[in-house]
Structure formats: C-alpha cells, structure tokens
Amino acid sequence: MKWIIALLLSGVTVFGYAHQDEANNAASGYDCEHPPADAVTDLPGLLGTVGRLVCLPGGPGIVANEGWSWRYTGSYFDVPMIVGYAHQDSAGMAPPFFFTQLSAQELTADEAARHSEDLAKAVETYRPDGSPSAMSVIEATNNYGLGIKAFLAMQSETNGWLIVCTPECRPDYVILINKLQRN
Numbered sequence: 001m002k003w004i005i006a007l008l009l010s011g012v013t014v015f016g017y018a019h020q021d022e023a024n025n026a027a028s029g030y031d032c033e034h035p036p037a038d039a040v041t042d043l044p045g046l047l048g049t050v051g052r053l054v055c056l057p058g059g060p061g062i063v064a065n066e067g068w069s070w071r072y073t074g075s076y077f078d079v080p081m082i083v084g085y086a087h088q089d090s091a092g093m094a095p096p097f098f099f100t101q102l103s104a105q106e107l108t109a110d111e112a113a114r115h116s117e118d119l120a121k122a123v124e125t126y127r128p129d130g131s132p133s134a135m136s137v138i139e140a141t142n143n144y145g146l147g148i149k150a151f152l153a154m155q156s157e158t159n160g161w162l163i164v165c166t167p168e169c170r171p172d173y174v175i176l177i178n179k180l181q182r183n
Helices: 002-018 020-028 045-050 109-122
Strands: 051-056 059-064 068-072 099-106 134-142 147-154 159-165 169-179
Touching: 045 051, 045 099, 045 134, 045 147, 059 068, 109 134, 109 147, 147 169
Parallel strands: none
Antiparallel strands: 051 059, 068 169, 099 134, 134 147, 147 159, 159 169
16 A cells, blocks of 8 residues: 555656646746847857757757757766856846847967867866867856856867856866767
C-alpha cells in the first residue's frame, strides 16, 4: 500500500514539474508573438551566424543557431544559453527578462589578439589555439538596465568560443562553438 501511495505522489510531482513552463510563461508576462517595442528581435554580426533567439518561459534567450552546436567546457549535458536574467544582480527580480539593447563590435586582428590573450589569462577554461581569426565584443542590456558582455572568438569559420561575463568572466560561462558537419 505504501508503494502505491508513493507511486501516485511521484506521478503528481512529475506532472506538476512537466507543466511548470506553461505557468511560468503566463506569469512572466512576456508574449513572444508580440514582444515589447523595445525588445531585441535580431542578433547582430557573428552572433547572428552562430546563435538565434528563442522563446523561453522568462523571456527570450540566445541559443545555438540551426547547424551549430554550443556546449559548456567540461559538460556534454547542459544546454548553453544567454538569457536576459544572466547578470548576477538579476537574482530576485521578477520576470520577464529581455534584451533592450544588443550590439556586436568586430575587433581588428591586433585588438582580437590582445583581448584573447587577456581572457586566456583570466579564464582558465578558455584555451584557444593561437589568436582568433575573428572576434566580436557583444554588449547587451536587459529591461532592468543591467548589462552583460560577451566575447565571441572564432578560431575558424567552423569553431570558436563564446565567453559570457555577467559581469565577471568566469570559467563556467565559457561556451565552445562548432558548426555541425553535414554528411
């Protein structure tokens, strides 16, 4: 009898967890079909090549574009994404979170080499093979006015790194980027 009750209770828990996104999306107040006038709807530069915006329960997030793979260094299971609440000071603030400003500045070869070297010294999980072939500094601000910065360093046309700083650049916020091979 105890097993039957435990089984029934676990089913209720799983059902509640499986449908939490529906409630969160409604509670967040963010309508992905009709975003606020000040919401970012396109990704600039290289970020628009390797990433895309998707609708998430708390507002839009940036994930790997179709044909690209993103993964955190040291993990094959977590799905990397950059969300509007990524800034560490967003904890405790109510959703929705969305980007109201998003820019990408392409760096010169010298600037890219300098930034890459500095990042490699500061973030132990960022280990490029030489200077990047292209690098962008991405700056984003959410609807609460909190900003994050990211560095998109492409080693080639098919692989690179995305280092997200919220505001610190941390080892667990380094994303490996690879273009998927089609057979």
